[in-house]
Amino acid sequence: MIESIEASPLYPIANxxxxVLFGASNNVTSMGTSLLDSVLDLGFKGEIYPVHPKEDRVQNLKAYRSVLDLPNVPELALIVLPTRIVSEAMDACGRKGIKHAIVISGGFKEVGGEGVHLEKELVTVxxxxxxxxxGPNCIGVANPRHKLNTTFLPFQGNPGFIGMASQSGSFVTQMFSYLSxxxxxxSTAFSVGxxxxxxxxxxxxxxxxxxDTRxxxxxxxxxRRGRAFVETARSIVPKKPIVALYVGGSKAGSRAGLSHTGALAGPDRLYEGIFRQSGIIRAQSVMEMFDICWMLGSVPRTRGRRVVIQTHSGGPGAEAADACGRAGLDLPSLSPETLQRLSPFIPRTASISNPVDFTYGKNLMDYFSKIPKVLLDEKNxxxxxxxxxxxxxxxQRMMRQMGVPPNQMAAQAAKLVDAYSESIIGLFKNHDKPFVGYTFQNLMDPLVKILIERGxxxxxxxxxxxxxxxASFQYTRxxxxxxxxxxxxxGLGSS
Amino acid sequence: MIESIEASPLYPIANxxxxVLFGASNNVTSMGTSLLDSVLDLGFKGEIYPVHPKEDRVQNLKAYRSVLDLPNVPELALIVLPTRIVSEAMDACGRKGIKHAIVISGGFKEVGGEGVHLEKELVTVxxxxxxxxxGPNCIGVANPRHKLNTTFLPFQGNPGFIGMASQSGSFVTQMFSYLSxxxxxxSTAFSVGxxxxxxxxxxxxxxxxxxDTRxxxxxxxxxRRGRAFVETARSIVPKKPIVALYVGGSKAGSRAGLSHTGALAGPDRLYEGIFRQSGIIRAQSVMEMFDICWMLGSVPRTRGRRVVIQTHSGGPGAEAADACGRAGLDLPSLSPETLQRLSPFIPRTASISNPVDFTYGKNLMDYFSKIPKVLLDEKNxxxxxxxxxxxxxxxQRMMRQMGVPPNQMAAQAAKLVDAYSESIIGLFKNHDKPFVGYTFQNLMDPLVKILIERGxxxxxxxxxxxxxxxASFQYTRxxxxxxxxxxxxxGLGSS
Incomplete structure (x- = not known):
């Protein structure tokens, strides 16, 4: 366990x-140039020194023949060179006094044969x-608060609260728009290659x-380092949750991983045990991993497994009940107090068990305000x-039915969406009980979009x-x- | 098994x-009025007769005091009245000679008590x-080719190839935009209430x-009718696949269903057996049900379980391999012929096992054209x-790097998207082997969107x-x- 973030070897790499950048050129299709583009696009504030054997300028920046010619000692070297000359560049960086590097280049251990040897040489240097x-064979770091993106794809979206360490670069860089x-x-994402x-x-x-990482x-x-992995995780979990995806457990996943990063996968059960011992929540897919991060980073700690479902539609309510059952959650009965407080909102055809199905009533405002307030208070x-x-x-149809003129319809519908979302956000922010939603609508739908943007x-x-x-309840346990x-x-120590 | 679609009691209901419509009025917030709105919005071509006890006109249509006053005998009655007067309206329809109805109103068996009695009375009439x-307690029919939508939400999207029969109306009407x-x-969707x-x-x-239903x-x-269910399904499955979602198997799902439509659920295993006997594929969620429909309605019949994965990114490839393994699919080795044909496209750092990982190379056109063509030919x-x-x-970045002026960038990027998508669509349409994709991108991303729109x-x-x-291979079996x-x-019969 490190004393402070600055003590990490990754601190100068992420900040x-x-x-100094090796591999960028005026050839616009090269990987190195793409990488420089990414760094420039996001607006990195520090000095950038391209090293190029021939060019005087690279993408409008002053270029240097050698890292040894640089006026200062840069904090970080980014290396995107052909495999065979990576060690040489690394050696030059060492001589210059540079202490930190990211080696993007592939062709090392993951390809076997001579690649294994080249990687050993790199480590020796x-x-x-x-x-x-x-690295090597990684795509580096994205630390959007520091305006740093060393991956060869443009950064999209905003800084957030998910910290990631990944043995796949794609699950960093190809997730920018997904997360957005x-x-x-x-917060910061590392591709470790x-x-x-x-x-x-x-x-x-x-x-x-x-x-910044929640x-x-x-x-x-x-x-690779089982014991350190478990110990580090256990020291972190009391402060913040860790969610992991491991795909090496199946035969197919394991073979794919070996040729990808040269990682040696182990049986699923072994990893299951490591995660349990570490206090880590295991996800079954990348999307599930980010779902769990979303939940854990957004709502108060879940104290138990008892869920109350609010719906206005029977089928989606029944499917949610079924899904909760299969996920090991309970659906408690509502208390008499809650039933009494709900009675003004319950039409004759509505169900007052759990899921609480209010049917598709007329007053949507109640559905988005008074009703969830009562249900958040449910002590069961x-x-x-x-x-x-x-x-x-x-x-829009409601507006038309209410006689709103066509040219005012969009504005009025937007007002309605605002009123509903403000009410939901108010409940969400001011209640110490977790509150999450589900939908079949596109996340671009106006109401859903506003709520998601607001957290x-x-x-x-x-x-x-x-x-x-x-998973969030699993974290509590x-x-x-x-x-x-x-x-x-x-206690034992002091006795 | 019916001889032709016209022999079904549902034919006049869907076409x-x-x-004649009971329950629409000039009160714009009533359910009946919403329903009339839906019918009019989609542009239903036939006659619509609103019946209203007091009004002469309803939503600009001539209204009638009684169904008995109508100039013709309508083919279908739509009833959205308070529970207690539904039977009376039904009786009047019967006297008029109307043979088909949809009863939208709820408050019958699903609420228990007197509702049970009212439902019996309705059946007797x-x-x-x-x-x-x-029905009752349903939201009717959507048959977009016939311009018919009797649900109280506006229709969205286009007619398609999924036929649905649902014990939840929401999974008809709330899926319009999802499917779109x-x-x-x-094709046609029924809410059976x-x-x-x-x-x-x-x-x-x-x-x-x-x-129109694939x-x-x-x-x-x-x-409710177990034997008829199995026999009907078995007569259909040789012609077209059936996919079912059953949520009553868990305790929570079963309770929710009971209060929703009064359906008595059975143990999960019993239903599992019914589906197997019927030749029906079981889905685990509404989204999975539509995924399977998408697959089965869009690609040629799957002859086996051997999958080849094409990727340019290791992590997404490994996750797909793992997912295939868990879904019971095999990842065969590539044949020598395929390996030879692929060799021009394989960079030194690429993996030539399965998943075939081409890494993020420079020539995307190969990735979208020549490479999948070779892999579709793989006999293994x-x-x-x-x-x-x-x-x-x-x-856009590629365009900028290639020196395309900013004002032409969008057009040039669109051209690129067109070229890639045309190539993929050509392979998709002209190959008798199934070809499907996966992505983490939003379905609104231009390339993904075009491909999805084209099937x-x-x-x-x-x-x-x-x-x-x-699931698609399961259907074959x-x-x-x-x-x-x-x-x-x-054979036995003729011997």
């Missing part, structure tokens, strides 16, 4: 003041100068200390799961919601267990 | 030439006149005979699973793709099994 580096659709974003020097444990440690996501194809429940279906088309998790379909709720062990050990 | 009716996002739509007269088996039978979706909370594989990640931002299934995440592929039984029976 460099200056960068780094060790000679006491250098730390990420959900109102989410990375072949982990020749810095590994996923270092990434986890950095993110554990990172004040929840940590790990994509794992194989763990730990969480409210809320069905969202409020299509713009319906609001309310609304899952696509009840299964994703139920599994995220289940994992955390309690680790804290109990810690206090027991402390 | 009426004229409609219908029987007296030999009438067939859908996936380029899908209903309490099934007092017409039930889900009748719906399935109609859809089996419907020429695949049938069923949402089930409880089956039955299906190609293709990873899509082609963000517009990247195309190429691209699933959100590899798990959904793998499960849909698994279920169909073969039924056909084998049929031919065995025929």
């Amino acid at each position: 460099p003041k200056s960068i 780094a060790n000679k100068y006491g250098m730390h580096f990420l 659709d959900y109102g989410l974003g990375f 072949n982990e020749a020097n810095i590994d996923i444990v270092d990434g986890m440690e950095y993110l554990g200390a990172c004040p 929840v940590i996501a790990l994509y794992i194809e194989g763990i 429940a730990d969480i409210l799961l809320f069905y969202f279906f409020a299509p713009y088309q319906r609001f 309310v998790p609304i899952f696509s379909g009840p299964q994703r919601a139920a599994r995220a709720i289940g 994992l955390r309690d267990k680790i804290l109990a062990t810690v206090s027991q050990e402390a | 009426p030439k004229s409609i 219908a029987n007296k006149y030999g009438m067939h009716f859908l 996002d996936y380029g899908l739509g209903f 309490n099934e007092a007269n017409i039930d889900i088996v009748d719906g399935m039978e109609y859809l089996g005979a419907c020429p 695949v049938i979706a069923l949402y089930i909370e409880g089956i 594989a039955d299906i190609l699973l293709f990873y899509f990640f082609a963000p517009y931002q990247r195309f 190429v299934p691209i699933f959100s995440g590899p798990q959904r793709a793998a499960r849909a592929i698994g 279920l169909r073969d099994k039924i056909l084998a039984t049929v031919s065995q029976e025929a």
